[in-house]
Amino acid sequence: MKTTIGFEEALRARNLKVTPQRMLLLGEVSRLGHVGIDELYEKVKTVSPSVSLATIYKNVNLLVEEGVMKEVPIEGRKSVYEIDRGDHIHFVCRTCGFVEDFNTDSDELCAMFTERYGRQIDGFGITLSGHCSKCRQ
Secondary structure: OOOHHHHHHHHHHOOOOOOHHHHHHHHHHHHHOOEOHHHHHHHHHHHOOOOOHHHHHHHHHHHHHOOOEEEEOOOOOOOEEEEOOOOOEEEEEOOOOOEEEEOOOHHHHHHHHHHHHOOOOOOOOEEEEEOOHHHHO
């Protein structure tokens, strides 16, 4: 989990202003793990009631473009967002929408794909779907 100082550094490294709204937004995304825009807006609004939904959308889109955050598309549902912590695999429950991260050796996976298919791979986004342990019961 990134610290506030880590977020400040990430913003400054991309020549982005360190604003209270961005810091609050990044803190909530980090705390929640995977979060949709609407839920993020509700959480941020409790701390900063003057923040608009448009401000949340604008900042999330900018932070995704700049590589601070990642969009996680979910089939049949709205995307969720997370702090960009590098390549990893997502598991999404088809029933409840629960999203879980699985870390993997990205270098090994990219090398295997390059060897097998002759393509140069420098990153990936893999989403597995199924049913979480709660929904399987």
